[in-house]
Amino acid sequence: MKKAQSLTNIGSVYYKQCDYEKAKEIHQQAIDLLKTSKCENTAEYATALNSLGLDILRLKKYDDAFKMISEAYEIRKRLFNSKDHQDIAESLLSLGLNFSLKKDYKSALPYSLKAYEMRKRLHKDSDHPDLAQSLDNIGIVYSNLGDHKTSLEYKLKAY
Numbered sequence: 001m002k003k004a005q006s007l008t009n010i011g012s013v014y015y016k017q018c019d020y021e022k023a024k025e026i027h028q029q030a031i032d033l034l035k036t037s038k039c040e041n042t043a044e045y046a047t048a049l050n051s052l053g054l055d056i057l058r059l060k061k062y063d064d065a066f067k068m069i070s071e072a073y074e075i076r077k078r079l080f081n082s083k084d085h086q087d088i089a090e091s092l093l094s095l096g097l098n099f100s101l102k103k104d105y106k107s108a109l110p111y112s113l114k115a116y117e118m119r120k121r122l123h124k125d126s127d128h129p130d131l132a133q134s135l136d137n138i139g140i141v142y143s144n145l146g147d148h149k150t151s152l153e154y155k156l157k158a159y
Contacts, residue, residue, distance in 0.1 A: 001044055004033040008048045015055060024055035043087060046075040050094055057094075062102045069094045089118040089130075096137065105144045112138045132158045 011026035030048040039045050053068030073091035080088060096111030116134035123131055139154035 001034070001037065001039060001042070004030045004037070004039070004048065005044055007033065008044070008051055011048075011051055011055070015051065015058075018058075020055045020058040024052060024059065027052040027055055041075060041078070043076070043079055046072040046079070046087065046091075049075070050091055054094060054097075057098055057101060060101075062098060066095070066098050069098060084118050084121050086119075086122060086130075089115045089122065089134075092118065093134070093137065096141070100137075100141060100144070103144070105141050109138070109141050109145070112141050 007026055007030035011023045011030065014020075014023035014026060027048055031045065031052060034040065034042065034045045034048060049068050050072035053065045053072060056068065057065035069091060073088070073095060076085065076087045076091050082088075092111045092115035096108045096115060099105070099108035099111065112134065116131070116138060119128070119130045119134050135154050135158035139151045139158065142148075142151035142154060
């Protein structure tokens, strides 16, 4: 499993460099390795699957990305008994991003709000960067919906 985790980390570096094809290739290798090891119901598998979904999302294959990210979300909910967990919040953010990139902002908003609320509970209302990121994401969604007043409120909270 350490090799699969390393592959996921390497794929994430390619993702951050905007080389989504290479990231996709590496993340797929991690998933294949985890499947071979019968590790489909692990946090590592869900992370690799979410990462692969994000790669595919950036390649504008929204429906394929949604399926992978949703599967990762379901695995994470099972693993963590649907309780607040950073990985579940990450899946919610990824699902919201999927809808945002499809320009379906009404569908993106509930995922973004749920991710923020979960992160708020996880970080006990501290000044954690995850909270600022979530608030900023919500502000972007409201802006894209044309609600600039609410967008500004969230952007100011993020600051």
